[in-house]
Amino acid sequence: MNIFKRLLKIGQSEIHSLVEKMEDPIALTQEVINDMKGQLLATEEMYISARAVVIRLEHSIDDRKAEAIVYEEKAEKVLLMAQNKELSKEKAESLAIEALRLQKQLLDESEDFKEQALMHKKKVEEIEEKIDVLKFNIGKWKKELDSLIAKKQINSATEFANRQMANIDNNSTVDMLKKLRSSEQEDEAYAEAINELAKLKMNQDIDYALESGDSVKKDLENLKKKLGL
Structure with missing residues (x-):
């Protein structure tokens, strides 16, 4: 039933037209639904993986930004220590430069993670759209399946009733008419x-x-x- 994997956005009338051509519409329609449910499960797993990547990247961004603030504060601290004669100017500036270098590195990493997160967010949005389409089409195929089952039940009931009527016509009714005719005579x-x-x-x-x-x-x-x- 892989041929149905590409049938994501067909309308209800198109589904009905397709089903009418099936040799065993109920079984094949159920197979289509099961196939799409399998696709939905796989797509949801993809969504979980992609969303997890985005969440990790967002955490990394927040961690880098928080750490960058800490290094900025360290640079400020050593400069103040030099001003208060607690540390030599040369040493304080050297430490401040190193702190600011690490801050910049963390901010650059944060921006890199941000770009990756945006890329993965787009992938997540595409996966969400596919999930919505699959759920919508599963609903349409289920509706068609319910209609087929109801139609089969009606046909079976009608056939049973017709058989019962045919049996009555062939036996009981004939005997009854004979009796009525005899009685009338x-x-x-x-x-x-x-x-x-x-x-x-x-x-x-x-x-x-x-x-x-x-x-x-x-x-x-x-x-x-x-x-x-």
Whole structure:
């Protein structure tokens, strides 16, 4: 996955386009993230080393400046001793010159360390920028990975649901429809039988009424005959 080490400043849409072309996007995206995490760790170690150099140089600068002040004070002290007749003028000036020479040497070293510190500070700033870029891009790739995982989970759930539905359609639903159809046919036959029974009963009632009516009419005629009407 070294090819991804140079992909430091690509956008989210470019990442998405790149991921779509991967054969195994989740595994490869995780590999990209791990690779960048490795780069980040190495870069942070570089930062620590470079920053440590700067700190040491800054301490050296402070130490040289402090020591230079001490030698300046020594030069002043021997000159005052000569003024107070505690030390010969020639000896005092010789010691003062040596103290001032050491002071200048310390100040020169301090300036040299200062230049080195500035150079290393620029390196530290470059390393800091790379760390920021790596962290930012790791975040973007993690976002893409989360999206891929969520998409896979949704697809898996959808596939599972579809399989369950397909199983129902192939088995349970068909059986249920058959039962419903059979029940419906039985209900229709039962309703038809009741309807036929009702019609038969109605016809029997009509026939009975007609027969009863004829019988009463005969009785009426017989009664009329009896009465001579």
